[in-house]
Amino acid sequence: MADFEPTIIAFVCNWCTYTAADLAGTSRLTYPRNVRLIRVMCTGMVDPQYVVKAFLAGADAVLVSGCHPGDCHYINGNFKARRRIKLLKEILPRFGFDEGRLRLTWIGASEGVDFAHTMTQLVDEVRALGPNDVRSQMVL
Numbered sequence: 001m002a003d004f005e006p007t008i009i010a011f012v013c014n015w016c017t018y019t020a021a022d023l024a025g026t027s028r029l030t031y032p033r034n035v036r037l038i039r040v041m042c043t044g045m046v047d048p049q050y051v052v053k054a055f056l057a058g059a060d061a062v063l064v065s066g067c068h069p070g071d072c073h074y075i076n077g078n079f080k081a082r083r084r085i086k087l088l089k090e091i092l093p094r095f096g097f098d099e100g101r102l103r104l105t106w107i108g109a110s111e112g113v114d115f116a117h118t119m120t121q122l123v124d125e126v127r128a129l130g131p132n133d134v135r136s137q138m139v140l
């Protein structure tokens with residue numbers, strides 16, 4: 001499994017984590033290219049179906065990342081996301097998904113360094129987990 005390169009789908013909030021990713025880029029910070037960013041206006045709009053669909057499509061991990069608690073531009077969207085992720089982590093193992101492949105982080109707009117560090121660390125951890133083998137077991 002030495003050649004395994006994970007694919008990670010990251011749903012990132014427009015106002016904080018996406019801006020942090022932009023800052024990381026303009027600051028010429030590097031992070032692994034395994035992470036595919038999907039910009040959403042708020043983590044509160046990340047429907048649990050999006051997460052499940054990402055796993056079924058072969059994602060090795062899914063990240064939801066947005067504004068710190070209290071900083072959500074839509075008041076409480078990140079709290080809704082936190083509740084949904086907690087429930088998803090309880091439900092996913094019943095369908096054969098490792099709940100450790102689903103992450104939630106808060107990365108603010110000025111935290112470009114934190115963004116690059118978090119992505120690097122996440123890719124390393126998922127690389128150690130190995131590929132998401134649920135997809136190969138499914139009859140589609």
Ligand code: FES
Nearest residue numbers: 013042066067073
């Ligand atoms: S606007 Fe960023 S999490 Fe809600």
